Amino acid sequence: MAEEKKYKYSIIVPTYNERLNIALIVYLIFKHLRDVDFEIIVVDDGSPDGTQEIVKQLQHLYGEDRILLRARAKKLGLGTAYIHGLKHATGDFVVIMDADLSHHPKYLPSFIKKQLETNASIVTGTRYVKGGGVHGWNLMRKLTSRGANVLAQTLLWPGVSDLTGSFRLYKKSVLEDVISSCVSKGYVFQMEMIVRATRKGYHIEEVPITFVDRVFGTSKLGGSEIVEYLKGLVYLLLTT
Amino acid sequence: MKHVVKILSLVAAVSAFWITLLQAAIVPQSFTWLLPIYFVVSLGCYGLLMVGIGIMQFPTCPQEAVLLNHDIAEAKDFLSTNGIDIGTY
Numbered sequence: 001m002a003e004e005k006k007y008k009y010s011i012i013v014p015t016y017n018e019r020l021n022i023a024l025i026v027y028l029i030f031k032h033l034r035d036v037d038f039e040i041i042v043v044d045d046g047s048p049d050g051t052q053e054i055v056k057q058l059q060h061l062y063g064e065d066r067i068l069l070r071a072r073a074k075k076l077g078l079g080t081a082y083i084h085g086l087k088h089a090t091g092d093f094v095v096i097m098d099a100d101l102s103h104h105p106k107y108l109p110s111f112i113k114k115q116l117e118t119n120a121s122i123v124t125g126t127r128y129v130k131g132g133g134v135h136g137w138n139l140m141r142k143l144t145s146r147g148a149n150v151l152a153q154t155l156l157w158p159g160v161s162d163l164t165g166s167f168r169l170y171k172k173s174v175l176e177d178v179i180s181s182c183v184s185k186g187y188v189f190q191m192e193m194i195v196r197a198t199r200k201g202y203h204i205e206e207v208p209i210t211f212v213d214r215v216f217g218t219s220k221l222g223g224s225e226i227v228e229y230l231k232g233l234v235y236l237l238l239t240t
Numbered sequence: 241m242k243h244v245v246k247i248l249s250l251v252a253a254v255s256a257f258w259i260t261l262l263q264a265a266i267v268p269q270s271f272t273w274l275l276p277i278y279f280v281v282s283l284g285c286y287g288l289l290m291v292g293i294g295i296m297q298f299p300t301c302p303q304e305a306v307l308l309n310h311d312i313a314e315a316k317d318f319l320s321t322n323g324i325d326i327g328t329y
Contacts, residue, residue: 023326027315057324101308128294133301146294150287156243199243210304238244 009038009112010091010172014081017049018099025097026058026067028105036112041088043081044071078166079189083179086172095169102211103167110207111169121202123169124194125209126162132208148229152191155237159198160206163191167209174202188232195240 011029015022026040042055055069070088072081082096095111097103103125111123127134128149137145152163164187170178178200184192197204261272319326 020326023319023324024312024315027318028311054324054326061322061324101312104304104308104311106311128299130299133299133304135301135305139295142295142298143291146291146298150290150294154287155247210301212301212304212308214308237247238242240243 006037007093008091009033009036009093009095009169010041010085010089011038011095011097011108012041012043012082012085012089013097013099014078014085015042015044015047015051015099016075017047017051019047019049019051019054021099021101022051023054023058025099025101025105026062029108030062030066032105032108036109037091039066039068039089039091041068041070041085043085044069045075045081046071046073077185079179079182079185082175086175086179089172092172093169094172094175097167100214102213104210104212107167107207107209114205114207115169118203118205120205121171121174122194122197122204124160124162124204124206125165125167126160126206127165127209127211128161129206129208132162132210134211134213136213144226152233155233156195156240158191158195160194160204162206163194165209166190168194178202184232184235186228188228188235191232192236192240195236199240 013022013025022042029038029040042051044051044055052069052071055067059067059069068088070084072084086094093112093115095108097105107125111125114120114123126132134142134145149161149163152158156163166187174197178193178197181196182189182192194204258272258275261267261275262269265272316326
């Protein structure tokens, strides 16, 4: 009888002022990954609201081997947060997710299952297929999202339906490879990661996820964001 | 091969086809001259159509907000009974 290999999953959660959300998300991860070997790596950028104190309390409750606090002095950006977290990851796979509960840990088992079934290098969550969805977006937001998506699909042929999503599972070596060649910031960084992975020929699978936007009103999409996005698209068009 | 090279080769191939059509004059030249414009306009219309369809079929999940609130209440309950001081939010 073949020995079933047990894999370990490193979950990297970058935080900034997520004092309450980090505790909620840790509880939910433990709730939904009961029989899984995992570690949570919190990369906190010097939050002034006491996020790190809460993480230390959580370490007390759940164990310092399950929750790693790898903080940084100040806000240094998402890409470098992943790189920093990756240095401390001891899993075979790495999951990246947001700390604000827009990504629900209940989908983690489906990411893991999909990867085991298909041996994919990357499993990315998509909000735009049946079974997935978004709550909390008004018509204008949906319009810009759709328009951006159609434009990106036409220009880049990215091979995934949700380019800017940041709820993903990577084989650790694949993440290390892809992240080393990415230079963008913000959500263009997420796009660059998945486009570069497609260009490198990595096997990418998708799972539907639901996304509840709780910061409606504060994450406005203004003119400057649209310009940044278009610049990002052109950059990706020319360099990938 | 860089993606932009793939796109440019496609553009080159289509342009070559268009020029051949112009020279061979199987189709009236006045029509052939307008083909690129027809193509760009159709592409634009196709794009708008895809955006429109996408918005109509945009998957929403209002029940997820409800479920999330339940999860948050459950989590807060557990955390406060286990001594995690999450404060008043």
